[in-house]
Amino acid sequence: MPSRRALIGGVAASVAAAVLAAPEVRAQTQPGVIVVGGGFAGASCARALKRMDRDLAVTLIEPEAAYLACPFSNAVIAGLRGIEAQTFSYDQFGSYDRFGDIALIRKRAVGVDAERRRVRLDDGTDIGYTRLVLAPGVDLRFDALPGYDEAASAIMPHAWKAGAQTLLLRDQLAAMPDGGVVILSVPPNPFRCPPGPYERASLIAHYLKTSKPRSKLIILDAKDAFSKQRLFEAAWQELYPGLIEWVPLSSGGRVTEVDPATRTLVTEFGNHQADVANVIPPQRAGAIAQSAGVADQTGWCPIDPVTFESRLQPAIHVIGDAAIGGAMPKSAFSANAQAKACAAAVAALVRERRPAQPKLINTCYSLVAPGYGISIAGVYQPRDGLLAEVEGAGGTSPLEAPLSVRELEAAYAQDWFRTITSEVFG
């Protein structure tokens, strides 16, 4: 956390600039809500706030010119899709909305003074808020796995944030000779996108089967069970027999150290050498959550399940991957659903109304192969201070299903992506 003195110094130095900034002028006369982070959670929340109360001054702080979406980025790695299909510019964002503009500030939020309710930006200015919504996503922990730091990720890509890392892993697979060994290492829970590593394994297997059939894929897993496991395993047996080897925790799957120089992954049961190593390291809430004091010792952010307000700092709400979502997985759909529920609570709170009890939905599709999709869904509500699953609802696609159902789910996956990105970024 930045020191109070440093923050106050920043405030004094930047008063003139902050007062001149348009959002600050608006914030003086209207309740001002700041949203930090323009991903599925933050961009959804900024828009939902405007739809709920057009008189709210809403400011979105996001330094990037475009968002690179993670859902479907595994298809880019497998050469099935271009990165441009994952890229969503914020160009139209500020001008969007028949309910009025959202002020878009293209800077990085680097600190929060929770007491004075101000967000500090990377240019030294700061901006006040009535309520703050943090949607920073995840940071990869480059301190959690010995040998795996940022430099190592240039050799053993994580590809867990879409963009250059996605293309690096794709290019490494393309350059690998037939007969090579690809190793994918999976961290313990919790991490962004629980079924993501297994969708990735599936699509890499599809690439190997069609382009480099003598190759092999090993999944070194720090867990003994995973999301949609029975569906994935049945599909692997059917589509990629002998190609994928899944090594669970109990069989020595947990990676304890890596050596990027030799592309070696060390486990408690021995060493594995890879031609291509995709190391997905442990994660935590994005840096701004740490500096705002809303992350606990787990690295994630405890929240009230009705309002998404931080359990640690008043008037700061946390949504999406950074939040401790209880039974809700860290998925794009969860982030979008949480954003709308949080926006409803924030819109009520700034008008001193009582927030309603939310009900949330998650749906998550995985591609096992082109034209072969599986899904999991859930319905959630606040219970005992957490977001809990509504019993009797939710679950995965049927285990025994004709190919027509898998094809339909693959088509739905594509169209879900088109719809949600249109709602959030379009």
Add this chain to the structure above:
Amino acid sequence: MRRAKHRRGGRSPAPVLLAAPVPLAAIVLLAALVASAPAWADAAPGAAACSGCHGPAALSSAIPSLDGHAADEIVAQMHAFRSGERKATVMDRIARGFSEEETRAIAEWLAKPEAARHAQP
């Protein structure tokens, strides 16, 4: 603003009005009309999540749009999903998570023609 226009006779909506100078009286009138229309703030619990999959009809998605359905029709479909009478991929699993009253409230909100449920394509 788009909704205000629709209410007054269904002319095709102008995409941006507030960007141009508008007399104060007109702004006040439009604001009053918008405030009286259903908005996301009035959405029944769970209803706002629907637009994560169900987009505007103009998107031509394989996932059907919820535009233009009567509340009774939506309730009946949710019943059919819940009982298994209507085959589904995910909606059967989701429908089981909502009570009669919740389903009715969601359907009533979704059926309101003015409801701003999703972005325009």
